[in-house]
Amino acid sequence: MSKDIRDIINIGHATGSHVSKNDILGTQTKKKMLLPSATRQTRRPEGMSRELYSLMYNGQTPPVTETEIGSKYKTEKARLGMQRVQPWVWAPFVNPAREDGVCFYRWRKVADEGEVYPFAKFNKKIEILKYSNSEYEMYLQSTSWSREETDRLFDMCERFDLRFIVIQGRWNYGEYENAVKRTTEDLKDRYYSVCNILIKVRGGNENDIVIYDAAHETRRKEQLNKLYSRNPDKIKEEKILLQELQKIETKKHESKTQDKKSSAIAVDKKRTDRKILKAVKRSTHQNKQYTLPVKASKTDPENFEFVPIKFPDGKKTSGVFKQSQMMKIPSNANPKKAKTVEKVLQSLKIKPNPIPTEKIRQNYNDLRNEIVYLNELKEACSSSTAELLKLKNQYNKLKPDSVLDIAPELMLKLTALSFKEDKVDVGTNTENTN
Structure with a gap:
């Protein structure tokens, strides 16, 4: 009976009825088959790239998706062991990052029962300062901001984690359509001014104080808008002006260099003329006794x-x-x-x-x-x-x-x-x- 089974599944004849691991996996060495001469790999022609040669002459169809040549996935063998697999169950879970307490389901190991949902640790929230009624009445009142607007600003800062672009985009929606129009700089300035006052009043760390200049940010954005709104003619004109400025600077540098050279030449010429004049005077004296030797100073x-x-x-x-x-x-x-x-x-x-x-x-x-x-x-x-x-x-x-x-x-x-x-x-x- 066992002999017939081995013949059917093409397993070599073995003495006895024991079937080995190599017999099941087929890891025994197989005889190499010689390819016909037409399909045998030939030498790569000169000038042909390696990639093109491998596509044409390897005798295999190129893969559709990316593969790693020589990776462990081609050489890895199946590992058979006696260990039991870990059981998994379809279990409910609650995400602590959510405040509504809704229940979801997911696959988890039986051994992980009772553990907190692992992705809840990525829910980081910014701590927003809170102020009391007495603190607002004593320190935080403003002529341009009402109490209602300030409360709404701090509520939105907490909801949207200080994403002031998002806050400004939702500032005039819904029931606040008739509210005062605020820019992103106005919202930031009000928030940071309130936080700085609370830190000083409560005796906090001065390093936590944020200095925000709303006027500077407004001017900076205006300059950027002007820069991005330039038309091609303006850009071309600016390049021409920069080139002319560079030419002027080059001419100034060349003129200064030329002046230095000319002054040096003039000094050398003056010294040479004086030496010649002295030599002529010495040669014109007929009586040497009247020559007055003078030591050079x-x-x-x-x-x-x-x-x-x-x-x-x-x-x-x-x-x-x-x-x-x-x-x-x-x-x-x-x-x-x-x-x-x-x-x-x-x-x-x-x-x-x-x-x-x-x-x-x-x-x-x-x-x-x-x-x-x-x-x-x-x-x-x-x-x-x-x-x-x-x-x-x-x-x-x-x-x-x-x-x-x-x-x-x-x-x-x-x-x-x-x-x-x-x-x-x-x-x-x-x-x-x-």
């Missing part, structure tokens, strides 16, 4: 050029920039200038770090540049005076019979640049001219 009075301290500019930097950072002397500045400025500020009893407002910062930086400028002027004057005295002495030695007179206006006194009483000496070390 540190500061050339004929080609004096003031180089101010370049303080940081916050407008040329990205991100947040404090005013105090624009008052610092750069690290690459001349340390002698910085020391001179420090001494003068101490003598003038000016704090080294004043309050960094925009006006004080500008005046403070200008003052320090003027100190540096005054110091360089004094050095140039003292240098020119020393050179004049040296020339006079050398001339008197070469020609003792004649006396070289220098105009009084050329002999600048070094004390002329020294401050007295309410002024201060910049403290430049001058050379001994005696």
